[in-house]
Amino acid sequence: MINKNILSIGVIVVGLAVIFFIGRDMLLSKLNPSPTINPTATFQPILNDLIRLENPEPNQFITSPLVVTGEARGYWYFEASFPVRVYDADGVELSVIPAQAQGDSVGDGVNWMTEEFVPFRAVLEFKKPTTETGTLVLQKDNPSGLPENDAELRIPIRFDLANWPSDSASGGCKVTGCSGQICAEEDVITTCEYRDEYACFKTAKCERQEDGKCGWIPTEELVACLGAVFQGEVQ
Numbered sequence: 001m002i003n004k005n006i007l008s009i010g011v012i013v014v015g016l017a018v019i020f021f022i023g024r025d026m027l028l029s030k031l032n033p034s035p036t037i038n039p040t041a042t043f044q045p046i047l048n049d050l051i052r053l054e055n056p057e058p059n060q061f062i063t064s065p066l067v068v069t070g071e072a073r074g075y076w077y078f079e080a081s082f083p084v085r086v087y088d089a090d091g092v093e094l095s096v097i098p099a100q101a102q103g104d105s106v107g108d109g110v111n112w113m114t115e116e117f118v119p120f121r122a123v124l125e126f127k128k129p130t131t132e133t134g135t136l137v138l139q140k141d142n143p144s145g146l147p148e149n150d151a152e153l154r155i156p157i158r159f160d161l162a163n164w165p166s167d168s169a170s171g172g173c174k175v176t177g178c179s180g181q182i183c184a185e186e187d188v189i190t191t192c193e194y195r196d197e198y199a200c201f202k203t204a205k206c207e208r209q210e211d212g213k214c215g216w217i218p219t220e221e222l223v224a225c226l227g228a229v230f231q232g233e234v235q
Contacts, residue, residue, distance in 0.1 A: 051076055051138060051153050052117070061160040065175045067202060068099060068122040068136065074114035076151075077101050078141035081178075081192060084122045085139070086157075089131035095124040099138065100179050102194045121202075123180030128164045133157065173206045173214035183207075183214045200225035 051072040056062050068084055076082055081098035088094055099122035133156065140151040176182050178192040183206035205217040216222060 047151070047153050049073075050140075050151065053138065053153065053155060056136065056155070056157060059156050059158055061158050063160050063164055064095075064127070065123050065125045065180070066095075066136075067180070068124065068138075069120065070138075071117040071119045072138075074116065074118055076140050077118065077120075078143050082120075082141040083139045084124065085137045086124055086126055086134060087137065088129040088134045088159075092129075094129055094134070095126035097122050097124050098178065098192065100192050100194060102179075121179060123175050125174050125176070128161065129159050132159055132161060134159060173208050175201075175206045183216050185214050197226055197229045200229065 051070065053068070053070040055067060055069045066086065072082070080101040083096060084099045085096045086094045099120040102119045102121050136155040136157050138153040138155075140149070142149045172185055173183055174185070174187070176184055176186070176188045177190040179190075179194055179198045181195075181198040181201050182188050182190065183201075183204075200222055201216060204222045205219065206214065207217055209215045
């Protein structure tokens with residue numbers, strides 16, 4: 001009889017201990033939930049099959065304007081573009097602009113409605129940051145707003161503060177327009193169709209001209225590039 005009582009007490013004690021620990025774990029899970037994976041923090045191997053960055057490279061020294069190029073699958077875009085952002089090390093957004101698809105022209109637009117890779121380009125301008133490092137973020141356009149459709153590629157960058165261009169160097173002119181095809185004093189909003197001659201302005205110099213207006217410096221390289229494009233269109 002004594003042994004049966006001891007056994008019964010033991011079973012009760014074990015049962016209470018199990019209930020205690022299960023209840024404690026449930027309570028702790030409510031108070032301190034496990035961290036969830038941000039849907040935008042897609043693993044790099046997966047992103048390599050969605051978007052590939054050509055310029056800049058990780059930890060590359062950069063200044064403004066920053067030309068961003070690469071290729072992404074068609075479903076990374078929406079209406080042929082997706083957001084590109086630059087942040088400093090404190091998380092302050094320095095600039096944001098849509099990267100524009102630059103593929104085979106279809107009418108006046110670009111064939112971005114495909115599962116294949118489509119080239120993109122963006123030109124970001126921003127003031128000299130206060131930190132030496134920052135982050136370039138290429139976001140998948142998500143018109144649905146659903147978190148499960150979010151994705152982004154984050155690239156560490158380094159600001160070349162010692163060689164940062166001053167406003168006087170360009171006379172207060174800036175590269176602007178959707179494809180970086182305009183040289184002006186202020187930001188200019190343009191439509192985002194792409195033309196072959198826009199590629200000629202990628203390495204062109206935007207400075208104030210003798211007439212006091214902002215414009216592209218007609219270097220031999222720029223003139224030759226534009227001439228080749230227009231000659232090809234005539235033919």
